[in-house]
Amino acid sequence: xxxxxxxxxxxxxxxxxxxxxxxxQILLEIQKENRWLPKEVxxxxxxxxxxxxxxxxxxxxxxxxxxxxxxGRHEIHVCMGTACHVRGAPRVLDAVQDLTGIKPGETDIxxxxxxxxxxxxxxxxLGPVIEVDGTHHGKVAPAEIGNxxxxxx
Numbered sequence: 001x002x003x004x005x006x007x008x009x010x011x012x013x014x015x016x017x018x019x020x021x022x023x024x025q026i027l028l029e030i031q032k033e034n035r036w037l038p039k040e041v042x043x044x045x046x047x048x049x050x051x052x053x054x055x056x057x058x059x060x061x062x063x064x065x066x067x068x069x070x071x072g073r074h075e076i077h078v079c080m081g082t083a084c085h086v087r088g089a090p091r092v093l094d095a096v097q098d099l100t101g102i103k104p105g106e107t108d109i110x111x112x113x114x115x116x117x118x119x120x121x122x123x124x125x126l127g128p129v130i131e132v133d134g135t136h137h138g139k140v141a142p143a144e145i146g147n148x149x150x151x152x153x
Contacts, residue, residue, distance in 0.1 A: 030045075039068075071114045073111060076149075081124065089128040089129075
């Protein structure tokens, strides 16, 4: 079952007393631990909570917090907001893509990085900004990206 075994899934469900009203909490906990929600996991939740699979799928697709494809151990967000854009964010994004070999929305084969672009990270004065696992790296030059990403194994 991917990285997460059935016992662990059942444990999380039992912790929420198998209540259908706790569906989103259960999904969030599994996503946090497993980093994505494979089909087998959704099947198991559907079975245990007696919630139709298509309803669960709808929730997983609707909320940005959930992923139905594998995600990397580290999430890279490159800000493409106006302030970052004019300060060279497109070149920063190019550098990230060259170094990781992935485009926005993708995860590398080693499940090390998942790359996303965002419209604003709320620290416009520091543009261009990339965020890795919630840590902001401001005023980054394309040449510095390698050093930033080296820290994340």
